[in-house]
Amino acid sequence: MIGDGDVATRDRTSHGSTIRVHNPIRDDREAIMSDTDLREFFQRYIDALNTHEFQRMTEFIHDELIMNGRPVTRDDVIAELEGHGDAVPDFTWRVQDLAIEDDRVAARLFNKGTPEKEWFGVTPTGVTVEYAEYAFHKVRDGRFYEMNYLIDAQAVERQLAG
Numbered sequence: 001m002i003g004d005g006d007v008a009t010r011d012r013t014s015h016g017s018t019i020r021v022h023n024p025i026r027d028d029r030e031a032i033m034s035d036t037d038l039r040e041f042f043q044r045y046i047d048a049l050n051t052h053e054f055q056r057m058t059e060f061i062h063d064e065l066i067m068n069g070r071p072v073t074r075d076d077v078i079a080e081l082e083g084h085g086d087a088v089p090d091f092t093w094r095v096q097d098l099a100i101e102d103d104r105v106a107a108r109l110f111n112k113g114t115p116e117k118e119w120f121g122v123t124p125t126g127v128t129v130e131y132a133e134y135a136f137h138k139v140r141d142g143r144f145y146e147m148n149y150l151i152d153a154q155a156v157e158r159q160l161a162g
Contacts, residue, residue, distance in 0.1 A: 088113035
């Protein structure tokens with residue numbers, strides 16, 4: 001995050017661009033991941049989600065973060081993901097669109113799965129649901145420190161109801 005007194009420069013390489021931040025007052029340096037590195041990082045995150053290796057979130061998420069505007073812990077995120085995986089064992093995330101700027105990732109995903117247990121307060125009916133998710137995340141020191149997402153929960157509930 002660039003703050004008061006910080007000086008930012010963009011280095012362009014054949015791999016994309018990297019933002020370097022230097023604050024001469026604090027004499028510290030922070031390198032933000034290149035666009036290519038951030039794209040690869042996000043794909044590894046999605047791959048871990050799709051294999052339901054939720055304990056790997058330590059690689060991707062800070063111990064404490066902001067999720068949808070409220071402070072949570074990584075353990076909270078893992079518990080939520082495990083709940084989805086338990087209720088919908090074949091749940092997958094598929095990236096449709098991905099945009100990267102500086103330390104931010106924006107993605108349009110399509111999620112799909114067939115609930116085997118109650119999910120979103122609805123008893124399973126054998127129906128497979130598919131819906132869009134919009135994710136906006138921020139990365140610092142190689143892991144997410146802010147995660148925001150939006151899904152159409154009503155569309156999911158309608159599909160689950162049959």
